[in-house]
Amino acid sequence: MELHWGLPVIIYLFLAGLGAGALTVSGSVLLRGGGGWFAGQHFRIARYGALLAPLPLIVGTGMIVFELGTFRAGIEQFDIAKLFRWINLFKTINLSPMNIGSWVLGLCILFSLAYAWTFLTPTACAKDDQCKVRRVMAWIAVPLGIAVAIYTGIMLGAMPSRPFWNSQILAMLFLFSALSTGVAGILCMHAICHCEENQELRAQAGYILSVSDALLIGLELLIIFLFIMFAHLTIGDPAHAIAVILPGGVLVWWFWIGVVLFGMLVPGLVELRYTLPKLLHHNPYRVLRSVEIAIGVLVLAGGFLLRYVIVVAGQITGPVGM
Amino acid sequence: MSEHGEGISRRGLLNRISLGAATVTVAAATSGNALAAVAKDSQVHYAMVLDTRRCIGCHACSVACKTEFAVPLGATRSWVEYVEKGTYPNVSRHFLPRLCNHCRNPQCVNVCPTGATFKRSEDGIVVVDKEICIGCKYCIQACPYDVRFIHPDTGAADKCDFCLHRVSRGVAPSCVNTCQGKARIFGDMNDPTSEVAQMIATNPVTVLRQGMGTRPSVFYIAADHSDPRETRIPNQYVRVDTHRRIQERR
Numbered sequence: 001m002e003l004h005w006g007l008p009v010i011i012y013l014f015l016a017g018l019g020a021g022a023l024t025v026s027g028s029v030l031l032r033g034g035g036g037w038f039a040g041q042h043f044r045i046a047r048y049g050a051l052l053a054p055l056p057l058i059v060g061t062g063m064i065v066f067e068l069g070t071f072r073a074g075i076e077q078f079d080i081a082k083l084f085r086w087i088n089l090f091k092t093i094n095l096s097p098m099n100i101g102s103w104v105l106g107l108c109i110l111f112s113l114a115y116a117w118t119f120l121t122p123t124a125c126a127k128d129d130q131c132k133v134r135r136v137m138a139w140i141a142v143p144l145g146i147a148v149a150i151y152t153g154i155m156l157g158a159m160p161s162r163p164f165w166n167s168q169i170l171a172m173l174f175l176f177s178a179l180s181t182g183v184a185g186i187l188c189m190h191a192i193c194h195c196e197e198n199q200e201l202r203a204q205a206g207y208i209l210s211v212s213d214a215l216l217i218g219l220e221l222l223i224i225f226l227f228i229m230f231a232h233l234t235i236g237d238p239a240h241a242i243a244v245i246l247p248g249g250v251l252v253w254w255f256w257i258g259v260v261l262f263g264m265l266v267p268g269l270v271e272l273r274y275t276l277p278k279l280l281h282h283n284p285y286r287v288l289r290s291v292e293i294a295i296g297v298l299v300l301a302g303g304f305l306l307r308y309v310i311v312v313a314g315q316i317t318g319p320v321g322m
Numbered sequence: 323m324s325e326h327g328e329g330i331s332r333r334g335l336l337n338r339i340s341l342g343a344a345t346v347t348v349a350a351a352t353s354g355n356a357l358a359a360v361a362k363d364s365q366v367h368y369a370m371v372l373d374t375r376r377c378i379g380c381h382a383c384s385v386a387c388k389t390e391f392a393v394p395l396g397a398t399r400s401w402v403e404y405v406e407k408g409t410y411p412n413v414s415r416h417f418l419p420r421l422c423n424h425c426r427n428p429q430c431v432n433v434c435p436t437g438a439t440f441k442r443s444e445d446g447i448v449v450v451d452k453e454i455c456i457g458c459k460y461c462i463q464a465c466p467y468d469v470r471f472i473h474p475d476t477g478a479a480d481k482c483d484f485c486l487h488r489v490s491r492g493v494a495p496s497c498v499n500t501c502q503g504k505a506r507i508f509g510d511m512n513d514p515t516s517e518v519a520q521m522i523a524t525n526p527v528t529v530l531r532q533g534m535g536t537r538p539s540v541f542y543i544a545a546d547h548s549d550p551r552e553t554r555i556p557n558q559y560v561r562v563d564t565h566r567r568i569q570e571r572r
Contacts, residue, residue: 002568004459004462004463004472005459005463067458067459068456068457068458068477069455069456069457069458069459069472069473069476069477069478069479070455070456070457070476070477070478071456071457071477072457072477073457073474073475073476073477074477082476082477085455085456085457085477086456088436088438088454088455088456089435089436089456091436092435092436092437094434094435094437095432096432096433096434096435096460097433098433098435098458098460099435099436102435155460158432158433158464159429159433159463159464160429160466160534160535161429161463161464161465161466161534162463162464240551240552314463315463318466318468318571318572319466319531319533319534320549320551320552321531321533321547321549321551321552322418322530322531322547322548322549322571
């Protein structure tokens with residue numbers, strides 16, 4: 001079976017989700033409690049998210065250009081017109097999910113750069129002269145990030161010819177996966193940079209990120225359960241399509257071992273191992289930086305594999321019957 | 323509080339009148355569009371009937387199409403599938419010619435982000451403007467009939483266009499012209515006197531993957547819709563030779 005959308009699209013879906021998730025989390029933290037105590041205490045989380053978001057969004061969008069037929073033909077034939085044919089996407093506005101998504105994505109990239117700019121100075125803090133601008137921008141960052149995370153799911157889900165993708169719940173799976181990878185990206189930055197002087201504050205930030213990620217992973221698992229059960233319990237195209245990730249299917253190991261076990265269950269359980277004592281008994285939250293980094297990397301790898309399995313599974317299955 | 327008091331101000335009244343006028347204008351325009359759409363639907367609508375009883379699986383149509391458009395190796399605008407089923411001695415082989423279905427509700431048009439793929443209002447043919455298409459492959463994913471491909475020279479999506487360059491000059495499509503068994507009938511299905519309309523009206527015709535809701539303009543007579551993945555009859559052996567580089571149906 002031929003894959004029309006290959007690795008560039010998979011990388012794009014992953015990176016766009018990561019960037020959109022980081023932007024949304026950053027905006028949410030900044031706005032929490034109206035930008036009061038919580039946002040002041042955890043300004044660094046918002047800063048990490050804001051600084052992280054633009055790069056994956058830009059690189060991911062760049063990757064998708066490599067999948068365009070005209071771009072590839074342009075490279076082979078040294079044809080400048082074909083190389084830049086993708087500009088046609090922005091010469092029209094229609095109801096195609098890809099067209100709407102392109103506009104939203106373009107807007108999100110520009111916005112994330114402007115948003116990151118407000119955090120760029122080394123002296124940036126919760127109460128500096130940029131704080132009002134940041135708060136206004138955070139109100140836009142949250143819906144814009146969610147829109148980018150969701151549109152990819154809508155784009156894939158809008159085709160009856162691809163029964164694996166043609167599920168209303170796919171967009172929600174992409175949203176929660178984007179938020180989870182966004183949090184994991186911030187968690188990694190938080191652990192690697194390690195520039196918080198106040199250790200208690202640093203632990204508090206790590207705790208908040210880990211609890212949020214565990215919650216998002218739980219929601220992802222719930223959505224995956226619904227995604228599979230709705231398809232498996234029906235008959236016809238969806239049941240036939242979902243069989244590729246069920247026992248006997250060609251992607252069963254990638255999905256259950258790669259995505260669910262190592263991408264969700266292991267990091268989720270490790271996060272619970274460290275956060276539950278504080279959550280239930282108010283014990284101090286202590287975790288090694290290496291563990292934080294490992295959790296983040298596992299969640300990011302799981303997010304990538306989730307896109308890989310979904311993109312491939314959708315293309316190797318189709319409607320049954322002629 | 324308005325400076326004009328609690329009643330409707332003069333400016334407010336003017337605004338309401340202009341709003342009402344705009345609403346009436348839009349409604350009139352919309353109803354006009356609806357009437358125009360009905361009128362357009364009653365214009366020429368090209369369709370093809372494939373009478374599989376007359377098809378001998380000679381691939382002359384595939385070759386004619388390849389020649390007409392210099393279709394590159396590995397790609398197909400039109401092809402013939404062989405559908406084999408049964409167990410000896412109770413076996414059969416049927417031929418299923420395939421091409422773009424020029425759907426009345428084309429999914430490829432709905433998803434095209436640039437508007438490069440569109441359905442011509444004057445004759446119902448679905449075409450691709452290769453100067454606008456960016457080759458994103460969204461239409462390839464969305465087509466339930468797997469009739470589209472990326473042309474290696476242009477990098478744009480390509481597919482059957484009912485030989486638009488011939489049809490617009492009153493000449494039959496190349497595959498119809500070359501069909502040895504006269505299995506392909508092409509014409510305006512909105513013209514009750516045309517052969518294609520009469521064939522559709524007087525025969526039990528079917529379309530491919532009706533459940534997709536695409537309303538194809540390509541109709542089949544006595545087609546075998548068997549698919550290896552969905553055997554209609556239990557324990558029935560079914561094999562399909564696609565005669566394409568992609569050896570499995572999607």
